[in-house]
């Protein structure tokens with residue numbers, strides 16, 4: 001008598017990785033009537049990745065979501081989650097039912113100014129498009145991405161790019177070589193709208209208009225692959241606003257400079273502090289200084305630029 005073991009075939013699934021970012025330069029104009037600030041930013045994607053797995057479920061199941069990672073407790077598990085919203089937006093756009101089980105593995109600090117949630121949205125768009133075989137062109141995914149948040153189009157694109165408008169109109173930038181980064185992350189995040197509101201207060205709502213010409217030295221440093229020149233050109237208009245809400249970050253910045261960082265700044269709306277190092281070894285030395293001084297809850301090293309949202313495995 002022969003025995004047959006019946007094993008159910010695993011449901012088809014797609015795994016996508018999307019990067020967090022650091023704003024090498026962030027210049028913020030006066031708030032507009034839509035509540036958004038016109039900005040010019042040079043984004044760089046770094047090798048801290050969010051991973052979203054989209055798995056097929058039976059028709060009519062709808063969207064479900066699980067999240068893993070050290071800071072997963074701070075992430076919403078309902079339809080307000082950016083990955084869930086991305087699945088809904090794509091389904092509506094192509095006219096399919098949003099049936100999918102999403103699993104998010106967080107590798108970017110939560111509410112840290114590094115676009116972790118935006119990376120989840122970008123990854124979910126790519127993952128669901130592949131799972132549902134809807135074949136939406138990248139340019140069209142970019143339009144959907146902008147609806148989900150100002151940082152989402154960049155997480156889709158990756159590498160290094162100049163963003164204008166809300167930060168969602170992107171032009172790829174030329175770079176040479178690899179840059180070494182260290183990030184000091186805090187358990188307690190900062191709310192992006194609160195940081196923009198603090199900026200409005202500090203500038204009395206009269207911030208000067210912004211232009212791409214302010215970043216000429218930075219763009220030249222990127223093209224030359226010159227980390228020293230890049231370190232000197234790093235800039236963030238939101239830094240003082242973030243420091244007004246988190247004055248302790250000043251010490252984190254000072255410690256990085258004392259450890260020889262080529263430049264140090266608050267990443268985006270903070271509270272993560274980014275430091276540019278000379279090499280991988282130097283990045284580890286800065287990380288060790290921050291850890292020894294208790295200047296961060298978690299310290300991460302990474303390189304940039306990194307690729308945009310793409311299918312892995």
Ligand SMILES: C[C@](O)(CO)[C@H](O)COP(=O)(O)OP(=O)(O)OC[C@H]1O[C@@H](n2ccc(N)nc2=O)[C@H](O)[C@@H]1O
Nearest residue numbers: 035036037039149150151152166167192193196268269
């Ligand atoms: C600070 C940055 O991370 C820099 O890259 C981004 O500008 C923020 O991008 P994001 O988190 O994707 O932003 P969204 O989710 O679109 O917007 C959150 C809130 O941030 C503020 N916001 C965002 C982008 C922008 N250009 N001006 C703004 O004033 C608005 O109050 C908005 O309601």
Ligand SMILES: Nc1ncnc2c1ncn2[C@@H]1O[C@H](COP(=O)(O)OP(=O)(O)OP(=O)(O)O)[C@@H](O)[C@H]1O
Nearest residue numbers: 081082110111112113114115116117118120151192
């Ligand atoms: N998938 C998600 N992951 C993390 N947070 C999410 C997600 N979806 C929605 N959120 C909400 O968004 C808030 C900001 O999270 P996120 O990690 O994207 O911040 P951030 O890195 O500061 O973003 P940005 O740099 O784009 O402003 C969180 O506090 C959380 O409430």
